[in-house]
Amino acid sequence: MSSTTHDAHHDHHDHAPPKGMTRWLFTTNHKDLGVLYMVFALIMFFVGGAMAMVIRAELFQPGLNLVDPHFFNQMTTMHALVMIFGAVMPAFTGLANWLIPVQIGAPDMALPRVNNWAFWLLPAGFVLLLLTLFMPGGGPAGGWTMYPPLVLQLGDAFPFLIFAVHVLGISSIMGSINIVATILNMRAPGMTLMKMPLFVWAWLITAFLIVAVMPVLAGAVTMLLTDQYFGTSFFSAAGGGDPVMFQHIFWFFGHPEVYILILPAFGIVSAIIPTFARKPLFGYSSMVYATASIAFLSFIVWGHHMFSVGMPLAGQLFFMYATMLVAVPTGVKIFNWMATMWQGSMTFETPMLFAIAFVILFTIGGLSGVMLALAPVDLQYHDTYFVVAHFHYVLVSGAIFSIMAGVYYWLPKWTGHMYDERLGKWHFWLSMVSVNVLFFPQHFLGLAGMPRRIPDYALQFAEFNMISSIGGFAFGLSQLIFLWVIIKCVRGGEKASDQVWEGAKGLEWTLPSPAPYHTFETPPVVK
């Protein structure tokens, strides 16, 4: 008996994609959808950034009154919603779409049509959300946390806000289910779980978190809706409900959401540092377990957002200690990245610069998080600019820097061209300096007692606010370089090799640059 296999044997053939608008509307190709997600995220990054510019312009000096205070509140609320749900999450989902199939040796995502629907719900949801700014009474202005009873005073935009949150939630859930199904059922033979790249692991755990907590958000906003229009009293004290319970429910979603925004960043940085240190990642298994531990802990720390609301001493102690525990697996990660770099043959191309900046600045954000975890002193820090500084260190110089690192790292594989390294370095250094000028003084403002979400402030906060605003404008302008680098790279440039980076490891680097429209239609050999 003899046996032969009829493989195509030319894995890298390229079926030309269809042309025109319909290609992008109806595409089920994971690379097309990855591009769509990332372009959408970039647009939203600039929309949310423009809102941040309004905020920083208003706070440039006390008493400016450039915009109406109510509009200022809309800007703070919408800036958060746009950046969280429109920029950071879609950027990570775009990276997941592009990279997970090629990193596990799959031809596409498990459910390509679901993938298309998941993406197109996103612009629909955001059109709905942004249109609320033009409705009578304006857009949401009570903060992205949507606390009742404040959010119920919103006016005509309220049901649109709730519907938009539902649409964005459905999109996230569809995307996450697809990622779970792809990772579990589409891996190439031999690609066991503990052989997967850390970006894939990070996304598997992130998708787990999204699936676990999104129904909580959906239920919470639905209860707001029924309280407003259908006479229920889930959160209405007048009807026997409890508005503080909304905060518990929201933060039960909200804290895992914070980790949803950072775990994929860990995966990206874990890919980049070994490449440019030219050493294998130190402690692969411990990185996986640390990511899983952080995810688990995210479910039991929500109370630290609410110390000032009032809770029993036992509750305060539990949430304080549980929150401080997060520092342990996070520390494992940081020390593993440092150990990977230790005595490596390091070079400092733009992705590596952003990755190193991530490690340093995320650690600063993490340490201010440990300060906020301490219940006795949180009463002083709560709702001040110290909190604003903390979460921006984690989300801007953490999540967004990691996304930028990832874009620079994989851009040659996507486009087939090397980006302009000189401009990339300009972008990095301007961003690195300006982001610290922007957010570091906010620690001092917070410690001095300046509350967050206010359009004006007392005179003693003037200097640090002016410095912060200058940093903000510089950071905003620096991102135009990022945009130009991407456009320039897409349009042409030095031809990228298949390997691109000397020290890069993984299945994606076995593909040509740019990667063909269809890849791994026959499974690769995983050793």
Added chain:
Amino acid sequence: MATTIDDQAGRCFVLKPNIGVYWRTTVWVFVALSVACLGIALVFAAAGFWPILPFAGLEVIALGAALYVSARRGRYREVVRIDASAVTIEKGFKVPERRWTFERAWSEVCLRDPVHRWYPTQLTIRSGNAEIELGAFLTDQERASLAAELTRCIGPMGRGGVDGNK
């Protein structure tokens, strides 16, 4: 992926999707996710916040369906057996669920171009009024290669014999 097995009885083509099957892992992850998702929702429901429960239930159903559909796809097989006089096609998951048998001499292999370049080519074996599609999950190249191989041993009045043109 298409695999050919030659033995004394004739030739056998086994077609399967290019997907690894990790059924046990999938089940474990589904159970873990469902327990987490429904557990959280049940705790909130017990505290009076029941609207979370239907969302969690819907999500678990969607997750289960997605995992089942994608995992089951990896177990799909199409088997084409060709002996001296007959062509037998079997399709199914794990076990043959549907079977067709044609006279080998009166069967024909067809590879059709797509109606639009977005769509894949279509490979069929037809005999009389019956026409059975094969390898819809294969790539165009794999389908073309398989069609050429099948044509060598199936065809009007047995073009090349059971063992093709060997």
